[in-house]
Amino acid sequence: MTLDLPRILAAHDRIRPHIHRTPVLTSARLDAAAGAKLFFKCENFQKVGAFKARGAANAVFSLDEASARRGVATHSSGNHAAAVARAARLRGIPAHIVMPSNSSKVKARAVEGYGGQIVFCEPTQAAREEACARIIAATGATLIHPFENFDVMAGQGTAAVELMQDVPDLDLVMCPVGGGGLLAGTAVATRSLRPATEVVATEPAQAADAAQSFRAGKVVPLAKTNTIADGLRTNVGAPNFELIQRYVRDIVTVEEATIIAAMRTIWETMKIVIEPSSAVVYAAILEGKVAVANRRVGLILTGGNVDLDALPWVTGRS
Amino acid sequence: MTLDLPRILAAHDRIRPHIHRTPVLTSARLDAAAGAKLFFKCENFQKVGAFKARGAANAVFSLDEASARRGVATHSSGNHAAAVARAARLRGIPAHIVMPSNSSKVKARAVEGYGGQIVFCEPTQAAREEACARIIAATGATLIHPFENFDVMAGQGTAAVELMQDVPDLDLVMCPVGGGGLLAGTAVATRSLRPATEVVATEPAQAADAAQSFRAGKVVPLAKTNTIADGLRTNVGAPNFELIQRYVRDIVTVEEATIIAAMRTIWETMKIVIEPSSAVVYAAILEGKVAVANRRVGLILTGGNVDLDALPWVTGRS
Numbered sequence: 161m162t163l164d165l166p167r168i169l170a171a172h173d174r175i176r177p178h179i180h181r182t183p184v185l186t187s188a189r190l191d192a193a194a195g196a197k198l199f200f201k202c203e204n205f206q207k208v209g210a211f212k213a214r215g216a217a218n219a220v221f222s223l224d225e226a227s228a229r230r231g232v233a234t235h236s237s238g239n240h241a242a243a244v245a246r247a248a249r250l251r252g253i254p255a256h257i258v259m260p261s262n263s264s265k266v267k268a269r270a271v272e273g274y275g276g277q278i279v280f281c282e283p284t285q286a287a288r289e290e291a292c293a294r295i296i297a298a299t300g301a302t303l304i305h306p307f308e309n310f311d312v313m314a315g316q317g318t319a320a321v322e323l324m325q326d327v328p329d330l331d332l333v334m335c336p337v338g339g340g341g342l343l344a345g346t347a348v349a350t351r352s353l354r355p356a357t358e359v360v361a362t363e364p365a366q367a368a369d370a371a372q373s374f375r376a377g378k379v380v381p382l383a384k385t386n387t388i389a390d391g392l393r394t395n396v397g398a399p400n401f402e403l404i405q406r407y408v409r410d411i412v413t414v415e416e417a418t419i420i421a422a423m424r425t426i427w428e429t430m431k432i433v434i435e436p437s438s439a440v441v442y443a444a445i446l447e448g449k450v451a452v453a454n455r456r457v458g459l460i461l462t463g464g465n466v467d468l469d470a471l472p473w474v475t476g477r478s
Numbered sequence: 479m480t481l482d483l484p485r486i487l488a489a490h491d492r493i494r495p496h497i498h499r500t501p502v503l504t505s506a507r508l509d510a511a512a513g514a515k516l517f518f519k520c521e522n523f524q525k526v527g528a529f530k531a532r533g534a535a536n537a538v539f540s541l542d543e544a545s546a547r548r549g550v551a552t553h554s555s556g557n558h559a560a561a562v563a564r565a566a567r568l569r570g571i572p573a574h575i576v577m578p579s580n581s582s583k584v585k586a587r588a589v590e591g592y593g594g595q596i597v598f599c600e601p602t603q604a605a606r607e608e609a610c611a612r613i614i615a616a617t618g619a620t621l622i623h624p625f626e627n628f629d630v631m632a633g634q635g636t637a638a639v640e641l642m643q644d645v646p647d648l649d650l651v652m653c654p655v656g657g658g659g660l661l662a663g664t665a666v667a668t669r670s671l672r673p674a675t676e677v678v679a680t681e682p683a684q685a686a687d688a689a690q691s692f693r694a695g696k697v698v699p700l701a702k703t704n705t706i707a708d709g710l711r712t713n714v715g716a717p718n719f720e721l722i723q724r725y726v727r728d729i730v731t732v733e734e735a736t737i738i739a740a741m742r743t744i745w746e747t748m749k750i751v752i753e754p755s756s757a758v759v760y761a762a763i764l765e766g767k768v769a770v771a772n773r774r775v776g777l778i779l780t781g782g783n784v785d786l787d788a789l790p791w792v793t794g795r796s
């Protein structure tokens with residue numbers, strides 16, 4: 161079992177009725193600043209406010225009828241939780257969502273809003289996995305892992321498919337890396353559709369496990385990560401890393417202050433709301449970490465779910 | 479001299495190379511909340527971050543060659559100033575921009591960034607007009623009034639033309655009213671293209687001169703206005719009001735707290751940055767001031783220029 165272009169295209173056909181075809185936006189001002197042509201794929205406009213709607217929908221709608229009837233389960237404190245709850249509701253099946261007890265109220269409300277059944281647990285990885293295993297044993301639900309799942313990866317890869325359809329002659333596609341579901345899907349889709357197009361990933365320096373793993377040639381997990389880009393605190397998954405090694409040109413890191421500056425510049429210039437995890441890609445351009453001069457560059461903006469009461473330039477976090 | 483559809487369509491042909499064709503966005507969540515189909519025309523994505531780019535471009539490119547060479551002048555502390563400076567630079571002619579001495583640094587920088595020549599004056603209407611008149615006497619520049627100008631109105635009306643092209647069967651088009659340039663252009667374009675479509679305008683209750691004038695059947699200026707919607711503090715113009723009386727169904731008012739709530743809801747739900755003046759239209763729906771149930775409603779989001787350091791839900795202004 162692996163990930164390839166036919167699987168990503170099949171995912172696209174499967175989820176098309178359930179997702180937005182998000183627009184690709186450009187900015188003359190940001191192009192001039194970068195000396196490049198930048199094409200922003202706006203997954204902040206996606207259902208549930210993030211690309212996670214794609215992978216969750218593909219995984220849920222790929223289940224056979226008997227499995228589906230027993231429901232799905234996952235553990236997540238973020239956008240994947242809402243995405244699984246939403247996909248399950250669309251299919252009319254139960255969704256059991258294990259969330260750490262310190263999850264934000266906003267995120268829990270989003271899951272409940274989509275009809276997900278929340279089980280709170282201690283905020284440790286062990287407690288999350290144990291709670292999830294208990295639910296699966298009791299209900300027969302299928303685990304929808306946020307990234308170590310080829311159906312999820314295939315779904316995430318559909319954003320790059322749309323980007324390449326809209327802008328066929330990209331020299332470079334950039335996206336963030338956390339667990340590696342989006343990056344694996346993006347890299348396989350991009351390189352299969354146009355082998356000459358490079359894929360470069362970006363990661364916060366304070367959660368640089370994927371970059372370190374990439375240099376080491378093997379998964380090097382970090383015990384502790386600390387970044388404002390909350391979607392990217394996860395360590396990269398093993399099946400994801402194998403695909404990343406094969407298809408990705410480079411993984412670069414960016415500082416927290418640059419992430420905040422990049423986020424603010426995109427809000428001010430493009431008039432769109434993106435979350436910190438989305439901003440790491442443009443941050444890499446600001447830091448000069450990626451050669452973009454005179455190139456056509458696709459950037460995947462991954463999501464737009466932020467707490468408007470705690471904006472980083474107001475609270476001073478950096 | 480007046481405003482009619484041929485003039486607006488000619489404006490559209492004239493300015494097309496110089497403006498964005500902005501997208502029309504929708505939101506399943508906001509539709510469900512309103513019990514209507516809402517179509518948001520995103521002029522926050524327009525050049526200079528506001529619809530003002532349209533009217534200024536049309537006025538500047540409508541000048542004959544001899545007049546153009548003597549330059550243009552205007553007085554404004556807001557988006558119109560940047561829009562005139564930008565249009566003048568595109569035509570390669572001088573722009574003299576009179577700004578009150580208390581204008582925000584951000585706005586002055588925007589004008590300078592487009593090559594506008596700023597003349598600061600005392601922050602009174604008399605001082606602004608006097609400074610502008612002096613420049614015009616000395617240079618022969620043409621005044622580009624922000625709204626009492628039929629070329630400006632024709633340009634502003636092109637946003638409604640595009641909206642009606644993208645969504646031909648609207649029951650209702652809503653936009654804000656300040657000086658009335660956008661409203662006059664929108665009303666003439668909408669009612670000429672589809673007489674069955676109603677036009678309703680929205681205004682802050684704390685700057686309700688247009689609503690009061692509409693009820694009185696004559697222009698009733700307000701000496702003092704005080705609203706967070708800084709683009710709507712202006713009194714409605716006389717030529718604008720005449721068109722508004724003829725083509726507009728109603729002008730409704732909204733409270734400051736609702737403007738802020740509407741702005742925040744649109745940021746959170748649609749992931750776009752809009753300024754308070756843009757939010758008054760959706761605020762009218764939130765306050766139940768306009769009958770939208772089961773109707774197809776176009777809403778013009780006028781701009782996205784906000785100070786991210788002074789967001790109203792953070793600073794507590796309401």
